[in-house]
Amino acid sequence: MTMRVRFFGDFSVHIGDEPVDQPRGKIAGLFQYLLLNRGHTVGREKLYEVLWPGREPSTTDSSLKVAVHTLRQVLKRAGPGAEIAGHTNGYVLRADDLWLDVDEFDVCLDAGRIAEDAGDFARAARCYRQAVELYRGDLLASETADWVTAQRECDRALVLYALSWLRADALRRGDHPAVITLCRRIIEIDPYHEETYQTLMLAHGRRGELGQVRNWHKLCVRRLQDDLDVAPTATTSRIYSRAVRGELRVPVAA
Structure with a gap:
């Protein structure tokens, strides 16, 4: 077996x-x-x-x-x-007779990149989604050995690439619920990914959800300033300002 x-x-x-x-x-x-x-x-x-x-x-x-x-x-x-x-x-x-999730993860990512390079975006999306599903948390999350930490950071970067590609694909298709779900997953892995907060404000701004826009902006500013001692970029401030003024909202079709 x-x-x-x-x-x-x-x-x-x-x-x-x-x-x-x-x-x-x-x-x-x-x-x-x-x-x-x-x-x-x-x-x-x-x-x-x-x-x-x-x-x-x-x-x-x-x-x-x-x-x-x-x-x-x-x-x-x-x-x-x-x-x-x-x-x-x-x-x-x-x-x-051995199956490892890390091996399957690498296979899915490789297949996704090949499909992406070939312009087969539907297949790329399927492969990247499979890789993301396999990633149930950090590699050996409770371990602290140096060799684990190095491999963990590598795999974290890879799953963030897959998630970012899927987020961009969802944005192109105008699938805002999928965009929001993918952004939340990215932030779970990397809470300081400023571009993801920008995307969340864009997605909620287009839906007219100004409370969510304010909440994500506040969280972004707090994490960057309190934890990293850096200010958000001008892009973040510009997206926030446009969103709260209602400039990003997409009219609902009658």
Whole structure:
């Protein structure tokens, strides 16, 4: 049966429909890193760097061997599907039937970019929406290891690209409810994305929802000034002024 692993949001492993008991601490970190690098031998020095940053490996330190042994026992209890093989210079995780949300995420993004470059915007939209649906939260949201943080920021930038493309597509089509939903999702990921606040004010201004225009402008100003100590750009101020004067409102067809 397929081992299904989710890295976005809370880390989880299922075999078929059954959840697998999660390893904790360093064992979890070892499992996660080997999963993301499955099929490739990861050197012992690299694993020490990942699990115990700043600690030099030594011939008398058995910490890694103990962690690998413990993880093997966890995988054995989970049933067939994944195993860890040892080599002279490191370890490799092999799995015959494995699905990772991060892999599917990358596949969808690549397909979206290919479709976008080919001018097939309908297919690009489908692929980017699939990528966004897979992104259920930051990669390994509760982990703080350096290698996790670096990968997390990369994936966050990628999903923001997909969301921004979908937002622009919805704007072109005049689908203001979709624009607003996508903007809210962007701000959940990046609360300082000023262009998104501008888009929200435009969308609500076109619908005549001046209270929402004021609320988003207020939130934008507060976050930029209080958290980043920067003032909103002139573009933000101009959009806000035009919106509250009713200049952006689109007449409703009779």
